[in-house]
Amino acid sequence: xxxxxxxxxxLALAFAxxxxxxxxxxxxxxxxxxxAQVDAVVEFTFDNALxxxxxxxxxxxxxxxxxxxxxREEDAADMxxxxxxxxxxxxxxxxxxxxxxxxxxxSSAAGGDPDLWDTHSLDQQRAYNMVCMMVGKDAKRFREAAxxxxxxxxxxxxxxxxxxxxxxxxxxxxxxxxxRDGKESSIKVRYLDPKSHDLADYAEMVKLSGLLDIVQKVVxxxxxxxxxxxxxxxxxxxxxxxxxxxxxxxxxxxxxxxxLQAKVxxxxxxxxxxxxxxxxxxxxxxxxxxxxxxxxxxxSE
Numbered sequence: 001x002x003x004x005x006x007x008x009x010x011l012a013l014a015f016a017x018x019x020x021x022x023x024x025x026x027x028x029x030x031x032x033x034x035x036a037q038v039d040a041v042v043e044f045t046f047d048n049a050l051x052x053x054x055x056x057x058x059x060x061x062x063x064x065x066x067x068x069x070x071x072r073e074e075d076a077a078d079m080x081x082x083x084x085x086x087x088x089x090x091x092x093x094x095x096x097x098x099x100x101x102x103x104x105x106x107s108s109a110a111g112g113d114p115d116l117w118d119t120h121s122l123d124q125q126r127a128y129n130m131v132c133m134m135v136g137k138d139a140k141r142f143r144e145a146a147x148x149x150x151x152x153x154x155x156x157x158x159x160x161x162x163x164x165x166x167x168x169x170x171x172x173x174x175x176x177x178x179x180r181d182g183k184e185s186s187i188k189v190r191y192l193d194p195k196s197h198d199l200a201d202y203a204e205m206v207k208l209s210g211l212l213d214i215v216q217k218v219v220x221x222x223x224x225x226x227x228x229x230x231x232x233x234x235x236x237x238x239x240x241x242x243x244x245x246x247x248x249x250x251x252x253x254x255x256x257x258x259x260l261q262a263k264v265x266x267x268x269x270x271x272x273x274x275x276x277x278x279x280x281x282x283x284x285x286x287x288x289x290x291x292x293x294x295x296x297x298x299x300s301e
Contacts, residue, residue, distance in 0.1 A: 029261055037267055045260040046209050047099035049251065052240045053215045054081035056249045059242040064224055065177050078126055079166055082133045084218070097134055098145050101127045105149070106262045132156075136163025177222050184220035187228045189213055194234035199253045206232050206256055215249070 030038050058077035062069060069076045085093045108123035131149050134142040136159035146156055179185065191207040194200060206212075212230040219228070228247050235252035242249045 029257075029264055032268065033264065041260055041263045041267070042205070043095070044099045044102070044263045045205070045256050046211070047096035048103040048259045049206070049209075049211055049240075049256055050096050050214065051081055051085070051100035051103070052255065053211060053249070053251060054084055054218075056240055056242045056251075057081070057084075057215055057219060060219065060228070060249055061174065061177075061222065063242065063244040064228075064247075065222075067173055075129070078129060079133065080170055082130050083167055083170055086133065086137045094141065097130065098142075101130050101134075101145055101149065103259060103262075104130070106259075106266060132159040133163050133166065136160045137167075174222075179221055179223050185222060185224040185228075186226045187216050187219055187224070187230060189216050190229065190231045190233075192231065192233040194253055196234055199234055199257065202253045202256045202260070203232070203234075206251070206253060211251065 030041060033041065055077045058080035059073070061067060061080070062073060062076065082097065085097050104123045104127035108127075127149055128151060131142065131145050131151055132155070135146050135151070135156045139146075139156060139160070189212045191203070191212065194203045212232055216230055219230075228249075230249050230251075232251045232253065235250065235254060237252065238254040238258035239252045240250065240255050
């Protein structure tokens with residue numbers, strides 16, 4: 001319980017005012033949208049980025065604390081990200097989860113034939129697994145999300161037990177690594193300037209949203225050795241990853257652009273036609289304790 005309260009306090013403070021009210025500088029991508037649609041697109045982009053950053057944070061914690069993982073680490077990181085957002089019991093974080101489920105659906109539609117050998121589950125499976133945790137936590141609150149993905153009632157009923165086991169297992173593992181001295185671990189946050197002019201607006205949006213600062217606030221409650229870096233940068237691909245060798249979590253500006261453009265196309269009636277699938281690189285660039293470089297044909301991660 002002490003862990004949950006500390007985490008909730010950190011995230012609530014960090015999230016306040018995090019999403020920019022508008023993204024006027026990205027007119028080329030959002031010219032045809034109404035003001036309300038622009039706001040919805042920016043929020044959708046932020047929410048998906050937030051989920052993937054927490055996913056990478058999961059890889060970070062597994063790597064830094066040498067946590068046991070039974071099964072595929074990518075699935076474990078997805079689950080941890082979902083559980084942490086659910087633990088907030090806050091409508092804003094609930095919306096982040098719902099938008100992320102939609103993000104996986106858009107990603108699946110854009111991906112073409114899936115790579116069945118990949119380390120990640122299929123995008124649609126990742127969406128269903130998230131929804132299972134969501135309805136397992138609160139079937140009433142997330143009933144619409146379950147209906148949107150077509151999850152049958154009998155499957156939803158099984159999710160309560162699955163959620164309980166996942167919740168207790170993860171937070172029991174993490175509790176022993178929470179700081180008890182009232183201090184925060186030292187973690188460096190960097191928002192680097194992109195080289196490409198067409199990413200400048202996206203870089204500014206990521207910086208204004210304080211995405212990395214939210215993650216920093218959460219991670220800082222753990223007993224981590226100094227030297228971890230959280231970096232937003234241009235990567236040459238729509239990606240996000242944790243590198244255990246460098247002890248660096250990198251969020252790529254291209255990932256925000258992918259989700260923003262995919263949502264714009266969906267609102268324009270062209271859902272599923274987004275041409276460039278995300279590279280799903282949520283993991284490490286060296287070693288496979290978080291690896292995603294070249295994973296799913298849809299989502300990043």
